[in-house]
Amino acid sequence: MSSEExxxxxxxxxxxxxxxxxxxxxxxxxxxxxxxxxxxxGTCLHRGCIPAKELLETATVSRTVREAHExxxxxxxxxxxxxxxxxDFSVTQARKQRIIDQLTAGVEGLLKxxxxxxxxxxxxxxxxxxxxxxxxxxxxxxxxGERVLLCAGSVPRTLRxxxxxxxxxxTSDEVLAMPAIPASAAVIGGGAIGCEFASxxxxxxxxxxxxEGLDQIVPGTDRDISKALTxxxxxxxxxxxxxxxxxxxxPTQGGTLVxxxxxxxxxxxxxxxxxxxxxxxxxxxxxxxxxxxxxxGYVQVDSTCRTGEPGVYALGDLIDSPALAHxxxxxxxxxVKDILGEDxxxxxxxxxxxxxxxxxxxxxxxxxxxxxxxxxxxxxVSKHRFSGNGRAMIVxxxxxxxxxxxxxxxxGTGGRILGVHMMGPWVTEQLGQGYLAVNWEATVDEVAExxxxxxxxxxxxxESVLAMTGRSLHG
Numbered sequence: 001m002s003s004e005e006x007x008x009x010x011x012x013x014x015x016x017x018x019x020x021x022x023x024x025x026x027x028x029x030x031x032x033x034x035x036x037x038x039x040x041x042g043t044c045l046h047r048g049c050i051p052a053k054e055l056l057e058t059a060t061v062s063r064t065v066r067e068a069h070e071x072x073x074x075x076x077x078x079x080x081x082x083x084x085x086x087x088d089f090s091v092t093q094a095r096k097q098r099i100i101d102q103l104t105a106g107v108e109g110l111l112k113x114x115x116x117x118x119x120x121x122x123x124x125x126x127x128x129x130x131x132x133x134x135x136x137x138x139x140x141x142x143x144x145g146e147r148v149l150l151c152a153g154s155v156p157r158t159l160r161x162x163x164x165x166x167x168x169x170x171t172s173d174e175v176l177a178m179p180a181i182p183a184s185a186a187v188i189g190g191g192a193i194g195c196e197f198a199s200x201x202x203x204x205x206x207x208x209x210x211x212e213g214l215d216q217i218v219p220g221t222d223r224d225i226s227k228a229l230t231x232x233x234x235x236x237x238x239x240x241x242x243x244x245x246x247x248x249x250x251p252t253q254g255g256t257l258v259x260x261x262x263x264x265x266x267x268x269x270x271x272x273x274x275x276x277x278x279x280x281x282x283x284x285x286x287x288x289x290x291x292x293x294x295x296x297g298y299v300q301v302d303s304t305c306r307t308g309e310p311g312v313y314a315l316g317d318l319i320d321s322p323a324l325a326h327x328x329x330x331x332x333x334x335x336v337k338d339i340l341g342e343d344x345x346x347x348x349x350x351x352x353x354x355x356x357x358x359x360x361x362x363x364x365x366x367x368x369x370x371x372x373x374x375x376x377x378x379x380x381v382s383k384h385r386f387s388g389n390g391r392a393m394i395v396x397x398x399x400x401x402x403x404x405x406x407x408x409x410x411x412g413t414g415g416r417i418l419g420v421h422m423m424g425p426w427v428t429e430q431l432g433q434g435y436l437a438v439n440w441e442a443t444v445d446e447v448a449e450x451x452x453x454x455x456x457x458x459x460x461x462x463e464s465v466l467a468m469t470g471r472s473l474h475g
């Protein structure tokens with residue numbers, strides 16, 4: 001065992017929350033040690049955000065080629081004009097890996113320039129903010145931090161009766177590495193990840209059924225958006241079943257039979273278990289410390305991500321906050337500012353931006369209509385569809401809508417904007433102004449004053465806000 005080395009900050013876990021904290025602390029002049037047992041970048045970069053979006057972009061390109069004839073463009077296949085383009089999925093996977101490798105090298109380069117010292121191995125917290133790093137060869141190193149950040153991330157949740165084999169039954173980890181697209185698939189879970197996988201596989205030729213236990217897909221978004229997405233999926237041949245329960249499966253020669261409670265079995269080639277992720281505190285060695293883990297596996301923290309152990313913080317997927325990479329970045333900044341004594345404002349988890357990259361895309365921030373009404377707020381709602389938007393028509397993507405929820409003034413016009421919910425083309429890139437409106441507590445009158453460029457898809461947000469003033473142009 002080597003002698004102990006001291007740092008201002010020791011970070012256990014190199015995902016977005018961990019490497020984000022290391023970079024931000026390094027830019028503030030703190031000495032940083034970063035402990036990572038696998039690869040710098042974590043789930044987001046290697047088994048989540050980045051690879052999933054690359055596969056979704058492949059699906060977009062495939063769909064674009066397939067529909068090119070609508071623009072008068074004839075896409076030629078090997079045997080002439082092709083309505084169904086071929087797919088060399090090995091090329092897709094290789095491209096995905098190149099992007100991951102390039103981004104990983106970029107993050108590692110940034111860490112090096114910020115003088116963060118990287119320790120490869122499993123980090124375990126001990127007394128006095130000492131961290132023992134166990135390398136792959138079994139050797140150990142002890143380091144100590146004036147502050148320690150626990151950022152160990154998460155792993156896919158599994159489902160009893162669906163043992164993962166990487167072939168018939170997969171989680172997100174296996175889907176992102178699969179060598180080919182299955183001919184048919186059942187996606188268990190209609191949340192963000194499940195909808196992205198279902199959309200990607202359907203565009204690449206798979207027959208897909210989503211099985212969701214709750215009464216709507218994409219729980220958390222506004223019900224009108226969820227309904228619109230369900231209709232859009234149905235038009236594309238994706239079957240959506242809500243309010244269903246699965247009771248295991250029975251392998252067959254070519255796939256498996258998924259058993260549903262009170263309904264007929266579904267035979268598919270593959271099952272994708274997409275029911276979320278669980279915090280991965282398994283190797284942190286928290287016994288004997290003041291760090292408290294609840295019965296769901298989350299580390300308990302206060303509003304500045306402090307644990308019950310003095311000088312020890314937890315953030316990212318390890319705590320019960322939205323499991324989003326950008327939330328991990330925000331928590332990293334919050335924690336470093338707190339360490340520096342800058343009295344930062346806590347992250348407002350109720351109003352963080354959400355982005356789901358299925359087709360059509362979904363993006364939202366703030367209250368749903370139901371939550372606002374349940375809170376006793378009298379609201380005004382404005383909804384406008386992309387079917388009348390010129391830019392959406394030009395790019396041939398007219399499915400979707402913008403929905404805005406605002407407080408209702410006494411004169412019937414809109415007041416403070418409470419929530420912005422979108423489904424449609426490129427809405428993940430359009431949410432920015434809606435997110436700012438919600439978080440700056442802007443009013444309808446204030447936002448309506450701003451000019452929207454034309455023709456753009458983003459002007460639909462402006463039209464929706466303008467309509468809430470009692471006057472409108474195209475709405």
